[in-house]
Amino acid sequence: MIKQDDLTLVRSLPMFARVTPAQLDSLTRHGSLQRYPRGTLLFQEGERADFLMVLLEGGVELFARDQAGTEAVVETLFPVDSFILAAALTGAPYLMSARTLLPSRVLLLDAATFRATVAADPDLSAPVMAELAQYFRRLVRQIKDLKLRTGVQRLGCYVLGMAGPADEVQLPFDKRTLASRLGMTAENLSRAFSTLRDHGLLVQGSRLLILDRDKLTLFSRPDPLIDAQEGPLSLTGE
Amino acid sequence: MIKQDDLTLVRSLPMFARVTPAQLDSLTRHGSLQRYPRGTLLFQEGERADFLMVLLEGGVELFARDQAGTEAVVETLFPVDSFILAAALTGAPYLMSARTLLPSRVLLLDAATFRATVAADPDLSAPVMAELAQYFRRLVRQIKDLKLRTGVQRLGCYVLGMAGPADEVQLPFDKRTLASRLGMTAENLSRAFSTLRDHGLLVQGSRLLILDRDKLTLFSRPDPLIDAQEGPLSLTGE
Numbered sequence: 175m176i177k178q179d180d181l182t183l184v185r186s187l188p189m190f191a192r193v194t195p196a197q198l199d200s201l202t203r204h205g206s207l208q209r210y211p212r213g214t215l216l217f218q219e220g221e222r223a224d225f226l227m228v229l230l231e232g233g234v235e236l237f238a239r240d241q242a243g244t245e246a247v248v249e250t251l252f253p254v255d256s257f258i259l260a261a262a263l264t265g266a267p268y269l270m271s272a273r274t275l276l277p278s279r280v281l282l283l284d285a286a287t288f289r290a291t292v293a294a295d296p297d298l299s300a301p302v303m304a305e306l307a308q309y310f311r312r313l314v315r316q317i318k319d320l321k322l323r324t325g326v327q328r329l330g331c332y333v334l335g336m337a338g339p340a341d342e343v344q345l346p347f348d349k350r351t352l353a354s355r356l357g358m359t360a361e362n363l364s365r366a367f368s369t370l371r372d373h374g375l376l377v378q379g380s381r382l383l384i385l386d387r388d389k390l391t392l393f394s395r396p397d398p399l400i401d402a403q404e405g406p407l408s409l410t411g412e
Numbered sequence: 413m414i415k416q417d418d419l420t421l422v423r424s425l426p427m428f429a430r431v432t433p434a435q436l437d438s439l440t441r442h443g444s445l446q447r448y449p450r451g452t453l454l455f456q457e458g459e460r461a462d463f464l465m466v467l468l469e470g471g472v473e474l475f476a477r478d479q480a481g482t483e484a485v486v487e488t489l490f491p492v493d494s495f496i497l498a499a500a501l502t503g504a505p506y507l508m509s510a511r512t513l514l515p516s517r518v519l520l521l522d523a524a525t526f527r528a529t530v531a532a533d534p535d536l537s538a539p540v541m542a543e544l545a546q547y548f549r550r551l552v553r554q555i556k557d558l559k560l561r562t563g564v565q566r567l568g569c570y571v572l573g574m575a576g577p578a579d580e581v582q583l584p585f586d587k588r589t590l591a592s593r594l595g596m597t598a599e600n601l602s603r604a605f606s607t608l609r610d611h612g613l614l615v616q617g618s619r620l621l622i623l624d625r626d627k628l629t630l631f632s633r634p635d636p637l638i639d640a641q642e643g644p645l646s647l648t649g650e
Binding site for chain 1: 498507541544558592
């Protein structure tokens, strides 16, 4: 039995905004709510997707590993967000592993029930399609970021994006994770932080202070078609 | 009026496999078939998505540009494939520009008609969702490729992927495009080709010969969760 507060969190996801009480009941009846400590492996790439996961509290990293065991972070997620929709919809094997970055609460929705519910109802399939389109566009933005920018610019734009209008950012994960998310080695990240000191950014442990926003912006050159957070999309196209 | 042969090509896309004649008629009536010479800009990032495009013949690159005008190729596409589904579905601005790599024939389907047709019919929306999921997974693979591998390994895996079981590959575009697709500079690509000479690959202009497949494979380490071409996905999960 999922509590009302948690159901409200689930409905705050655009793709579930129009889910009926009956659908939500059926989805959660075949699911479960789990609490995980930090560092818990939720699933591994290559496994079949049994669940769609909804992150209600905490933080999660999606990562991949090469044959030598080196890891690369593809995405970091914070509440409320769902992962790993494409695999759950198609039943294809996960291309990424997932691990909690923080103590987390995760709602596990049975993938087969989810697929059947979505396929049967245009009121649900339209927003799910929009959500998938949004995830796709997030990755396009990341590929543009990786291919068009130096590591230092990438870091600068990432910090500006995290900060929003604020001048102070607390890193929500360690620098190893940040380096990996940005496609850099830990050494390169640390060099990049030093470089940004000359461009208006002060680093104090995991606390980042933007001392000169204009200077940091001029150097990092944020681009709305890469860095802007896209509001919820819909199929109406309005 | 679209010819029967071209309609057959359109239907070869998994997402259109179950489109009814009436739907197809309505989609193509609000669309047009265009021929473009090589090097034609089809649309630019930032513009609103008016069309879903289906590539029937030729080749297309999706690319992005930074403020200094530097370009990066995000994807290269060959027939039959559709682009740019996520933007066409949501009406959001294109995140990438598109240009023909070869003389091409492209079917332009009006985005608003496409959205309305898809939203109204679960027989169409389910395969469109599967197609979007597949595009998402292509980008996940590319991000893993960019973050987990050196440029030389990336090139080796790309060549092995293009070659399939054959030992000879003709590059379908110039080396500048290849370098950009792989997230490398032209100089790094040319160094990478030299390195691969010691690992079983012979380069003669745009012709690549795999002389020692085992050696090239051992060095490049292809990974099915990055390099395997995924067959059509479906929402049944089977």
